[in-house]
Amino acid sequence: MKEAGTLLGGIKQRLMEGQTPQLKELVQAALDEGMEAEEILNRGLIPGMDVLGQQFEKKEAYVPELLLAARAMSAAIELLEPHLAKVEAKVAKTKVALGTVQGDIHNIGKNLVGIMLTGAGFEVHDLGINIPPQGFVDAAKEGARLVCMSSLLVTSLPFMKATVEALREAEIRDIKTMVGGAIVTQAYARSIGADGYAPNAAAAAKKAKELLSFT
Amino acid sequence: MAEFLQRLKTEVLISEGAMSTNLAMGGFDQTGNAAYWVTNHPDVYQDLLKAFFNVGCDISTTYTSASNRFRLKPFGLEDKAGEINYKVARLTKEVTPSTCYLGFSLAATAVFLPPMGNASPDEVYESYVEQVVIAEDVGVDFFQIHGSDIEQTGLAVKAVKDNSKLPVAVLLHSINPTPKGFRTMMGVSPTMGATKFQEFGADVIGQTCGGINYEESTAVLKEMRAACSKPLWARPNAGIPELVDGKAVHPATPEQMVEEAPKWVEAGARIVGGCCGTTLEHMAKVVAVLK
Numbered sequence: 036m037k038e039a040g041t042l043l044g045g046i047k048q049r050l051m052e053g054q055t056p057q058l059k060e061l062v063q064a065a066l067d068e069g070m071e072a073e074e075i076l077n078r079g080l081i082p083g084m085d086v087l088g089q090q091f092e093k094k095e096a097y098v099p100e101l102l103l104a105a106r107a108m109s110a111a112i113e114l115l116e117p118h119l120a121k122v123e124a125k126v127a128k129t130k131v132a133l134g135t136v137q138g139d140i141h142n143i144g145k146n147l148v149g150i151m152l153t154g155a156g157f158e159v160h161d162l163g164i165n166i167p168p169q170g171f172v173d174a175a176k177e178g179a180r181l182v183c184m185s186s187l188l189v190t191s192l193p194f195m196k197a198t199v200e201a202l203r204e205a206e207i208r209d210i211k212t213m214v215g216g217a218i219v220t221q222a223y224a225r226s227i228g229a230d231g232y233a234p235n236a237a238a239a240a241k242k243a244k245e246l247l248s249f250t
Numbered sequence: 251m252a253e254f255l256q257r258l259k260t261e262v263l264i265s266e267g268a269m270s271t272n273l274a275m276g277g278f279d280q281t282g283n284a285a286y287w288v289t290n291h292p293d294v295y296q297d298l299l300k301a302f303f304n305v306g307c308d309i310s311t312t313y314t315s316a317s318n319r320f321r322l323k324p325f326g327l328e329d330k331a332g333e334i335n336y337k338v339a340r341l342t343k344e345v346t347p348s349t350c351y352l353g354f355s356l357a358a359t360a361v362f363l364p365p366m367g368n369a370s371p372d373e374v375y376e377s378y379v380e381q382v383v384i385a386e387d388v389g390v391d392f393f394q395i396h397g398s399d400i401e402q403t404g405l406a407v408k409a410v411k412d413n414s415k416l417p418v419a420v421l422l423h424s425i426n427p428t429p430k431g432f433r434t435m436m437g438v439s440p441t442m443g444a445t446k447f448q449e450f451g452a453d454v455i456g457q458t459c460g461g462i463n464y465e466e467s468t469a470v471l472k473e474m475r476a477a478c479s480k481p482l483w484a485r486p487n488a489g490i491p492e493l494v495d496g497k498a499v500h501p502a503t504p505e506q507m508v509e510e511a512p513k514w515v516e517a518g519a520r521i522v523g524g525c526c527g528t529t530l531e532h533m534a535k536v537v538a539v540l541k
Contacts, residue, residue, distance in 0.1 A: 093429060098366075102362060165324075188280050
């Protein structure tokens with residue numbers, strides 16, 4: 036497989052450009068050459084999302100690029116999925132629950148975090164918007180190892196705090212919490228006892244890996 | 251009353267300050283739909299508008315940026331779109347003095363068009379048409395559109411142009427400083443925005459709420475001035491909000507606004523107003539300096 040490096044480089048590039056048809060062609064070509072689906076995912080797609088995420092974090096890439104790459108990513112994963120299932124030691128994906136807290140219906144930032152977490156290889160359970168503390172607790176009980184909360188509104192911050200407290204009271208083993216959204220700061224995250232804070236979607240994916248000790 | 255656009259050739263007009271942050275002081279907790287809240291608290295809304303007129307503002311815009319169908323949907327209020335838009339426009343008109351101007355405000359839908367998302371351009375266009383027709387029915391002086399991308403903002407302009415002969419002002423929303431220069435969250439620069447909005451037929455072009463301070467607003471307006479020939483509208487938020495004791499505080503003071511506002515006019519602004527964090531005091535002082 037002399038071409039493997041070139042193919043993976045092309046996959047990474049096409050993903051970053053959000054070129055869905057071209058990306059699918061390359062992924063199919065890689066599969067046809069006998070490349071492992073996991074290798075395509077871990078050495079092509081995920082690094083592509085990583086680089087784009089870094090560009091987004093530095094404000095060198097913007098929301099449309101991220102949305103286009105996310106579309107391309109899901110199309111590529113669709114192609115890979117049957118092959119991933121065939122692999123003997125199928126990677127058990129780590130579940131992450133994500134939602135906008137009670138009292139807030141903003142979803143763009145939360146969706147971008149979902150995109151970046153998916154791109155980083157997590158199984159993302161998007162709970163939606165206006166989620167009461169119990170919604171996050173239920174998701175944690177259902178197996179999420181990390182609960183990510185978003186809020187754009189000052190008026191919703193008390194619900195962020197209430198959610199962190201509800202998760203603590205529910206005594207779920209090893210559950211981690213992460214918060215973010217417009218006005219949320221590291222200091223605020225610490226004050227409510229959240230395990231992590233991320234200022235943007237790309238940072239959220241990095242922080243998630245760190246909190247779950249994947250780095 | 252002289253025609254709106256005619257006056258902008260020789261004068262600087264003042265538009266109102268913030269709605270959301272000032273209505274919050276009147277009890278709006280921001281957890282519901284803003285326009286719907288206004289329909290249930292008409293006095294708070296009208297008192298705020300009257301107060302802005304009392305300090306010398308010339309322009310009010312309807313608080314309808316969050317009342318297109320798409321923005322009402324998460325609250326289950328989609329079917330009340332007609333009623334909510336009509337009521338808010340009426341409430342605004344009732345308190346706008348005959349010597350002043352009333353603009354109907356349209357803003358982003360918070361859904362994404364292809365290829366980024368799955369929203370139907372036709373449905374987005376229709377949601378704007380619905381609002382434009384209501385505005386025409388109520389009787390306004392112009393339209394004001396807030397947008398952070400080109401395509402969806404273009405649909406809003408088209409909805410106005412297809413259904414009205416009134417002037418239209420288009421303001422670029424959510425501008426941030428980035429390594430590539432000023433960009434909205436959708437990656438649009440002031441140059442791109444002003445160029446395209448002029449092509450679309452905007453009569454006034456400007457900037458509003460975003461992640462920039464007053465000095466950066468001046469830079470944004472200069473960039474727009476270089477890219478288009480229309481009168482500009484400066485409508486910045488009072489700096490980037492900070493969390494202080496659990497409350498959002500917009501750091502820019504009325505004094506800072508007064509210091510910078512003449513530079514906006516110098517850069518081509520013919521309407522000056524404010525978004526989030528802009529208080530009555532800010533606007534009173536700006537009126538005193540610019541008029």
